[in-house]
Amino acid sequence: MTFAVNRTELRAGAWAVGLWCALGGGLAAAWGQGTSPVPASPAAGGTLQRIQASGVVVIGHRESSLPMSYVADGVPMGYSVDVCQHIAQALGRHLKLREVRTTYRMVTSSTRFDAIEKGEVDLECGSTTNTAARRQRVAFTIPHFIASSRIVVLSAKPYERIEDLEGKVLASTTGTTNIDSLAREAVNKSVRVRIEPARDHAEGFGWVVSGKADGFAMDDVLLFGLRASHSRPEDLKVIGKPMTIEPYAVAFERNNAELKAVVDAELRRLIQTRELHRLYDRWFTQPIPPRGINLGMRMPHLLVDSLKYPTDYVPQ
Numbered sequence: 001m002t003f004a005v006n007r008t009e010l011r012a013g014a015w016a017v018g019l020w021c022a023l024g025g026g027l028a029a030a031w032g033q034g035t036s037p038v039p040a041s042p043a044a045g046g047t048l049q050r051i052q053a054s055g056v057v058v059i060g061h062r063e064s065s066l067p068m069s070y071v072a073d074g075v076p077m078g079y080s081v082d083v084c085q086h087i088a089q090a091l092g093r094h095l096k097l098r099e100v101r102t103t104y105r106m107v108t109s110s111t112r113f114d115a116i117e118k119g120e121v122d123l124e125c126g127s128t129t130n131t132a133a134r135r136q137r138v139a140f141t142i143p144h145f146i147a148s149s150r151i152v153v154l155s156a157k158p159y160e161r162i163e164d165l166e167g168k169v170l171a172s173t174t175g176t177t178n179i180d181s182l183a184r185e186a187v188n189k190s191v192r193v194r195i196e197p198a199r200d201h202a203e204g205f206g207w208v209v210s211g212k213a214d215g216f217a218m219d220d221v222l223l224f225g226l227r228a229s230h231s232r233p234e235d236l237k238v239i240g241k242p243m244t245i246e247p248y249a250v251a252f253e254r255n256n257a258e259l260k261a262v263v264d265a266e267l268r269r270l271i272q273t274r275e276l277h278r279l280y281d282r283w284f285t286q287p288i289p290p291r292g293i294n295l296g297m298r299m300p301h302l303l304v305d306s307l308k309y310p311t312d313y314v315p316q
Contacts, residue, residue, distance in 0.1 A: 047122050047253045052095050057088035060107040060121030064202040066225035067283040068145070068248065069126040072290035076104045079283040083144050083270070084125035084250060090266035091122075091259075108200060109175030113137045116251060123263075124251040127222055129177050130314045139260050140249040142267040142310045144276060146303045147219035148242030149178045152208060152227060155237045159215065162191055162240050168214035171196045171204040181244045182217040201226065208236070215239075219246050221297070228293045245302070247314055264312060271310045 051057055061076040062069040069078040085102060092100025107115050107124060115121045116138050127147070130140040151170070153159045162185055170186075172179035174197035186193050196213060198204030205226045207213035216223070220238060227236045250267075253259055270276040277299070282288075284297040 046119055047256060047259050048091070048095065050119065051091055051100070051122065052097070055092075055097055055100055057091055057100060057102050058120070058122045059084050059088065059102055059104050060112060060115050060124040060126070061104050062108070062126040063106055064200060064226075065127040065222055066229060067288055067295060068221065068225075070225075071106070076106075077289065078125075079279060080125040080127065080144070080248070080250070082279050082282070083267075083276070084123045086270060086275075087123055087141075087250065087263055087266050090269075091262055094262045109173050112175075112251070116253060119253075122252065127219060127248055128251050129219075129246040130249045130251075130312075131177060132314075132316050134251070135254075137254065138251040139254045139256070140251055140312060140314075141260070141263045142271070142312050143247035143249045143303075143306065143314070144267065144270075145221065145248040146300060146306060147221045147246040147248060149181050149217060149244040149246060150220045150223060150238050150242060151182075151215040151217045151240050152205065152223045152236055152238050153215045154208065154211075155235055157214070160239050162186065162189055162193075162243075165193055165215055166191050167193070169194045169196060169212070170215045170217055171198045171207050171213040172217040173198050173201050173204055176218070177244065177246065178217050178219065185243045217243070221295075224295055224297065228295055229291065247306075249312070268310055271307050276307070 059076070059081065061071070061081055064070050065078070067078050068080045069076070071077070088100060088102050105115065105121050107121065107126070112124050112126065112128060113134065116124055124138070130143060134140075151162065159165055170182060170193045172182050172195065179195065179197060183195060196207070198207065198216070201218060201222055204213070204216040204218065208216045209230070220242070223238050227233050227238065230236060250263065252263060270279070280299055284295050284299070287294045
């Protein structure tokens, strides 16, 4: 994303209150137009045509984005994966399929959008931020989570903010918004750091644990998930003010109005029936596989406010 930390509070307030919560009935109604499913026409787009022919929805998942999308005991799971399971069933109903099945394909930060564009996955269900640049390649639905970018470090180190990391080595995952926002934040705060791109979240986090890097910048929810999964969570801490606001949303084929209408309608249904809240509680306030850890994360206020007026509009 493109928000520096010194603008985060203003941007967050404008977004949650000015855009999603209080822009009046006119804009809210306008955003809601055109999001109801239209009669099925498989020839209208590649994704629907593939699903109609095969009866299968291919879900792109991540390996270590706990609790959003990860693999435990060989099984893809997580909050985003559950959301996509509901979308897959909605697509099956829309296409009037007797049965719809889901299969999985693992993607990374670097391959996820290529996989959508090539038709290798139908829904990308990970920890993916909706940005203007990414909307040039894929479509996004209504955000189901809002994170912020922060830094994890060893608890034994006297680091509490990015300014304390002058001259240190910081990692972030290649292909993410975080690696760019980390560089901008360092410039904005006049902090000299060396930024090392990690292949994935697990590698970047591992560098902090091993001492190869002094900090790892990533979305806060993923940092807390990695920390909670570590054998000694108390050895690590998440520091600093939010550097960005990251609206997570399911990504899929661009320029397919029919597909987007079905996906958006299902997200609205999940929100309006509060089923999305129940899914959130399952993954953030209860023990989760594989080790039964409990993140103990109540729904962030920004997400609570945004769900009052659900829209796929993101001002960036």
